[in-house]
Amino acid sequence: MTKPKNNIIVRELVNKYQANCDRITEIADACEKEKRERNEAENAEFEALTRENQILQMKMQAAAAEHLRENPNAIEEATRMIRENSAQGQRTEILLVRDMMMVSDVNSGGIVPLNIQEIMRPLQEGFILDKVGLPMPTGLAGDYVWPLYENVDAELAGEGVELTDKKIKLSKLRATPERVGIAIPVTNQSLNQSQGILEMIVREIMPLAIRRLLNKIICSPNKVNASTKLTGPFVALKAKATTLSAVPTFKELNGMKAKMFETGIEGSNACWVMTKSMAAILEGTPINEKGIYVPMIQNGVLCGLPVYTSNEIRDTDGTEFIGLGDWRYQPMGLFGDIRFIVDPYSKARKDAVDFVLNADYATITVRPEAFALGKVAKVV
Incomplete structure (x- = not known):
């Protein structure tokens, strides 16, 4: 296990980091409840907390690097801790911060720092979001706000003629983070009998479920549920x-494409989104059936723009949609940390362990005119 001195230092860093995140959340909740901006005192506190958390992250990364140098079998150590805690009915917490994670025993204080890639593959892996160039900052706190301004026109004027005053209209868009999560109960018998089930849950199943949900949020023409504000442009x-x-x-x-570009969107990061089946159809469809055979999609490009596929853009009744957009105008942010809990309490009567992953994401369409959607007619 981690050396006692280093263990205490890491635990103190993690606790302080979490306390800062909790305070930032309290400030954001108060502003949202009272429908106001942060006041001067809250702004100063917010900036101080975020600066301190950046320093704490660097210190935790340094502690993690030191531990990994001294403990090459850190992954096995973390897995053993989780199994032992589950067998003893003790909860294990896994805190994911930027490029690292801390596997901690909440009762004994044991803690194992790990490189995040070693135990959980990056959530961006397999994302259509990552392919289309959608901005995805992590470790956010407080408000997710974009200031906007309207274009103004210059004018021609003769010599000595006074120019007309122009006003720049300023506005802003705010995205509210919402919780995204998944819970998987596993019996202790299954956990003990299968040496790989714990690793499979942590590395594969839960991250994959989150990836699929975020893909659906961004690409679907429907809300994931009626109450959510976490929706994509379509x-x-x-x-x-x-x-x-x-x-x-x-x-x-x-x-x-022409209609979207007419709005003044530069479109340097624009691309198509369609189902895999629709892409296959267009790859076999000529631009002009009476002329030389030239497929509509060639080398993954249609009308000069790249094509990416996601079956989430299909409607619930099977209707096909084709989306087009410049995804720089649909940022998605991860607030705080990804929280992963191994809980042997809540399912104790069934002798099961609950694996629970929670995270807070926010997204917003900054420029609606940067996106277009086409509905494919059904074959009668």
């Missing part, structure tokens, strides 16, 4: 989606 566009043929034509799709 939800608002569904009712006014451009009507496309059962097999969309090059002219129709290029028209979608």
